[in-house]
Amino acid sequence: MGQIRSLAELGLTAQGGRQVEITGLSVDSRTVRDGTLFAALPGTRVHGGEFIQYALRMGAAAILTDAIGARIAHEELAASDAALIIAQDPRQTLAYAAALWFGAQPETMIAVTGTNGKTSVATFTRQIWEGLGFEAVNLGTTGVEGAYSAPMTHTTPEPITLHRLLADCESAGVTHAAMEASSHGLAQSRLDGVRLAAAGFTNFTQDHLDYHASFEEYFNAKAGLFARVLPEEGVAVINVDDPRGVDMAEIAADRGQDIITVGRRDGADLRLMAQRFDATGQVLRFDWEGHVHQLRLDLIGGFQAENVLLAAGLAIGAGADAERVFETLPGMKTVRGRMQLAATRENGAAVFVDYAHTPDAVATAIKALRPHVMGRLIAIIGAGGDRDAAKRPLMGQAACENADEVIVTDDNPRSEDPAVIRAAVMQGCPGAQEVGDRALAILRGVDALGPGDALLICGKGHETGQTVGDDVLPFDDVEQASVVVSALDGGLA
Numbered sequence: 001m002g003q004i005r006s007l008a009e010l011g012l013t014a015q016g017g018r019q020v021e022i023t024g025l026s027v028d029s030r031t032v033r034d035g036t037l038f039a040a041l042p043g044t045r046v047h048g049g050e051f052i053q054y055a056l057r058m059g060a061a062a063i064l065t066d067a068i069g070a071r072i073a074h075e076e077l078a079a080s081d082a083a084l085i086i087a088q089d090p091r092q093t094l095a096y097a098a099a100l101w102f103g104a105q106p107e108t109m110i111a112v113t114g115t116n117g118k119t120s121v122a123t124f125t126r127q128i129w130e131g132l133g134f135e136a137v138n139l140g141t142t143g144v145e146g147a148y149s150a151p152m153t154h155t156t157p158e159p160i161t162l163h164r165l166l167a168d169c170e171s172a173g174v175t176h177a178a179m180e181a182s183s184h185g186l187a188q189s190r191l192d193g194v195r196l197a198a199a200g201f202t203n204f205t206q207d208h209l210d211y212h213a214s215f216e217e218y219f220n221a222k223a224g225l226f227a228r229v230l231p232e233e234g235v236a237v238i239n240v241d242d243p244r245g246v247d248m249a250e251i252a253a254d255r256g257q258d259i260i261t262v263g264r265r266d267g268a269d270l271r272l273m274a275q276r277f278d279a280t281g282q283v284l285r286f287d288w289e290g291h292v293h294q295l296r297l298d299l300i301g302g303f304q305a306e307n308v309l310l311a312a313g314l315a316i317g318a319g320a321d322a323e324r325v326f327e328t329l330p331g332m333k334t335v336r337g338r339m340q341l342a343a344t345r346e347n348g349a350a351v352f353v354d355y356a357h358t359p360d361a362v363a364t365a366i367k368a369l370r371p372h373v374m375g376r377l378i379a380i381i382g383a384g385g386d387r388d389a390a391k392r393p394l395m396g397q398a399a400c401e402n403a404d405e406v407i408v409t410d411d412n413p414r415s416e417d418p419a420v421i422r423a424a425v426m427q428g429c430p431g432a433q434e435v436g437d438r439a440l441a442i443l444r445g446v447d448a449l450g451p452g453d454a455l456l457i458c459g460k461g462h463e464t465g466q467t468v469g470d471d472v473l474p475f476d477d478v479e480q481a482s483v484v485v486s487a488l489d490g491g492l493a
């Protein structure tokens with residue numbers, strides 16, 4: 001964007017007090033230009049220090065790294081004019097520098113973490129703000145959505161991309177932003193430069209054990225949102241029905257943050273008292289500060305009510321008036337690919353698409369659909385390649401225990417053999433039908449629906465591609481479901 005900043009303006013101090021002008025920031029040596037500050041970060045495959053020599057050759061004016069990176073490129077650095085900034089945690093230092101480089105971010109921001117429900121809560125928070133008349137966005141797995149839109153490749157992008165997007169939102173007039181804090185994003189300090197008014201916690205169950213060394217490490221990454229990113233004056237909004245919510249609330253209390261607890265348990269500040277389900281939604285009764293409210297949500301699944309209430313808590317925590325927030329709730333719209341009604345058969349049977357891709361989400365999603373359905377419930381599941389392999393049989397088991405019939409299919413095999421992934425899922429559900437081709441699996445599932453039955457297609461939600469090897473083949477569960485329903489029922493979708 002043609003700007004030039006000094007290191008001091010980015011809050012950085014170089015070895016020997018060297019002063020240089022910076023023309024841009026980069027974490028990838030391949031995008032370094034004259035004057036760039038190259039952040040050479042410790043990676044999961046290789047240390048970015050290995051690429052310092054290339055970055056210097058491309059004209060880097062400064063290198064931000066840790067002691068290991070500086071050691072790797074010791075000779076090249078000694079022979080260069082570039083400024084060297086050595087930080088204990090260069091990822092966090094980069095996050096602060098990126099926030100200063102791009103300068104602006106929406107005035108009111110919240111972030112939400114948890115194994116499942118982040119996209120849903122961020123989307124509902126944006127919808128609540130819209131209902132209150134604010135220019136609002138949500139950022140995460142489904143990209144930037146709302147008053148400003150842009151695609152994103154990560155749920156929580158690295159800080160340079162994140163702050164560029166936030167600055168773009170701000171200059172487009174966005175005043176309110178709700179973002180997802182993934183455990184990878186938190187572990188890598190990607191959002192440490194974001195100014196948060198409130199932060200939320202949904203739940204904690206198994207996922208990503210390929211990346212985090214243990215369950216506790218995975219929890220600690222998520223806890224970083226309250227222990228580190230949310231300031232003392234921020235408000236923590238916590239689902240206390242989850243056993244780890246209580247631990248999270250303690251961490252927030254130790255920081256002196258105000259806490260809004262949400263859940264079914266007695267004493268929760270925003271307490272869900274009752275839910276009644278029908279074919280197209282649910283009626284909720286909840287309590288806030290001793291006042292009981294009752295309203296209808298056009299949303300499928302009891303857990304979406306929990307997500308809506310967490311979103312309401314976040315909007316309140318970030319400064320909105322509680323009663324006005326509650327008035328917006330009946331207007332909440334289905335989150336793309338989350339318990340989304342994709343098609344209805346002529347006989348009344350419904351096909352839903354959901355993003356359940358963890359054992360807990362599969363169990364939750366199937367159980368949540370049950371009270372909306374009079375007949376049998378068929379589930380289609382699959383697990384992703386190059387992701388936590390331990391969750392595969394557990395996902396199979398979760399489907400087996402909760403659905404009347406299960407079809408196991410492919411879901412982004414990536415570099416792995418899809419048959420091996422399916423076999424692992426089948427271990428948890430030996431009675432399932434195995435149909436590798438996802439389009440055929442959907443055809444089988446839809447074809448088996450009798451009056452009053454429902455099909456839940458899990459795993460891909462809003463996704464529009466099937467990743468096989470390095471290829472992304474166009475595939476959309478919602479589209480596929482409606483094509484199949486039209487084909488079987490002769491033109492009706």
Ligand SMILES: CC(=O)N[C@H]1[C@@H](OP(=O)(O)OP(=O)(O)OC[C@H]2O[C@@H](n3ccc(=O)[nH]c3=O)[C@H](O)[C@@H]2O)O[C@H](CO)[C@@H](O)[C@@H]1O[C@H](C)C(=O)N[C@@H](C)C(=O)N[C@H](CCC(=O)O)C(=O)O
Pocket residue numbers: 027028029030040041042043044045046047048051153154155156157158182183184185211
């Ligand atoms: C495991 C993980 O999080 N990896 C992320 C991480 O890469 P890394 O540090 O491991 O990269 P590396 O290959 O070891 O390289 C080390 C460093 O050298 C640099 N490099 C590398 C090659 C080169 O020629 N020049 C160069 O400078 C790299 O940019 C990197 O900074 O930092 C990169 C740059 O910021 C990310 O793009 C990359 O995301 C990868 C692609 C990824 O797939 N991440 C997923 C798992 C992820 O982050 N998912 C979460 C949420 C998932 C969920 O909740 O479901 C997300 O927030 O999206």
Ligand SMILES: Nc1ncnc2c1ncn2[C@@H]1O[C@H](COP(=O)(O)OP(=O)(O)OP(=O)(O)O)[C@@H](O)[C@H]1O
Pocket residue numbers: 114115116117118119120121141155180202203303304306307337338339354355356357360361362364365461
């Ligand atoms: N509060 C919840 N409790 C349990 N399961 C949930 C909850 N909310 C959503 N889910 C399940 O998790 C799936 C993914 O939901 P969502 O996309 O909101 O989660 P996420 O945390 O953003 O996921 P990701 O880690 O991929 O970003 C849903 O489709 C549903 O099956």
Ligand SMILES: N[C@H](CCC[C@H](N)C(=O)O)C(=O)O
Pocket residue numbers: 141155357383384385387411412459460463
């Ligand atoms: N953000 C998640 C999404 C998984 C969705 C599922 N379709 C899969 O590919 O496993 C991940 O990358 O682990």
Ligand SMILES: [Mg+2]
Pocket residue numbers: 118119120140141142155180
């Ligand atoms: Mg998400």
